[in-house]
Amino acid sequence: MRLPSHPLVRHRVRLAIPGAVILTFLAQPAAAAGNPQTAVHNAQQNLQSAQQNAQNALRNAEKAQNQAGSQDRALATAQAQLAAVAAQLAALEQRIAALDATIASDTATVAQLNEQLASDRAHLAAYVRHTYENGGSVAALVYVISARDIPTAIQRKEAVDHVANAAQMLVNRIHSETALAQKTLEADNAARAQLSIVQQQERTTQALVAVQEEQVASVDAAAHQAANQAQSQLAAAKSQLTAAQKELAAKEAALAAARARGIIYSPVPGVDFTVDTDLTRPSGETVDRLNNFLQGTNMAGLGGSFMQAEHAYHVNARYFVAHAILESDWGSSAIAQDKHNLFGFGADDANPYGDAKSFPSFDACVQYVAQFIQVNYLSPNGRYYHGPTLRGMNVDYASDPNWADKIASIARTIP
Incomplete structure (x- = not known):
């Protein structure tokens, strides 16, 4: 999570995803064009490739x-x-x-x-x-x-x-x-x-x-x-x-301009879960179905917590479960185990474990982060609102331009 102005949250920590989820993600189509964050990422990759080519040529x-x-x-x-x-x-x-x-x-x-x-x-x-x-x-x-x-x-x-x-x-x-x-x-x-x-x-x-x-x-x-x-x-x-x-500089300028303009990525209706799915709409999931999906993992039994967060804060449970899986590696990360923090909330790149916020329980973490995301990212008057979608959240929430695609890929595996 990248929230520079929030007192408890500075940078999110990207954790490993299980192999099956990675394969599922790779099998999905790429995000739609037009995301300036993705453009910056691609430009950075082009720059790294050019630097490597220059080093090889030298x-x-x-x-x-x-x-x-x-x-x-x-x-x-x-x-x-x-x-x-x-x-x-x-x-x-x-x-x-x-x-x-x-x-x-x-x-x-x-x-x-x-x-x-x-x-x-x-x-x-x-x-x-x-x-x-x-x-x-x-x-x-x-x-x-x-x-x-x-x-x-x-x-x-x-x-x-x-x-x-x-x-x-x-x-x-x-x-x-x-x-x-x-x-x-x-x-x-x-x-x-x-x-x-x-x-x-x-x-x-x-x-x-x-x-x-x-x-x-x-x-x-x-x-x-x-x-x-x-x-x-x-x-x-x-x-x-x-x-x-030059390309990277131009893309970074475009990203800065997009953020300054407050660009909005509107939801795109559809049957499949995508980066343009409306995250404020009900997921259609149930406690039992989520518990069955999470059975055998460190997140087992949390189906009720995610459904409660959906009802209380209008945060799509399917998305939120996928978000927790991505950030905590199915609840197995040290931050999740030691601090009941399923989202890397408050962690930054300099001291991820030390700066990550501690919660009394997984349920407390789910409710707290759901409210925070609803207020700051999914509400039209939210400080980081760019549309109630993963694509919109990706503008300010994560430094990884593929963050939205990864979560959507995991969400599609939830029955």
């Missing part, structure tokens, strides 16, 4: 920005890696150049060795031919022993040995040069094979670098695109939030 934008920053860092790392790979490529190219130079040098060396071998072989062939033509080793021996004296023989022997040694040295040099040429050729072949491997490594590295550059650029572009989209969503959410705030 989180998404921050996440996208973080991802973009992460991708920027990844790009910088990749670029550093690419620079390192480029340095490796440069080193490979230098190595290739060195191998090319080595191969060229080895080729020149082999050519020189081949020329030297050809010359040495020619000299050796000439020596062999000369020796053969002059009788070979026998002729050399005859040449030595035919000397007139020993000194001459020794000189001739030394000359023959010198020629033989020179020939042997020539043979040895030919063998050495041949081995060196073979070794140089093998080194040249190895260098060429290594050059081929290094060149293949260079081509592979270049291909990997190209792929990596493309991937990094693609991911970085996608991250920045996501960040831009998130920023756009954030801007849209902020715009929606601003619109919702």
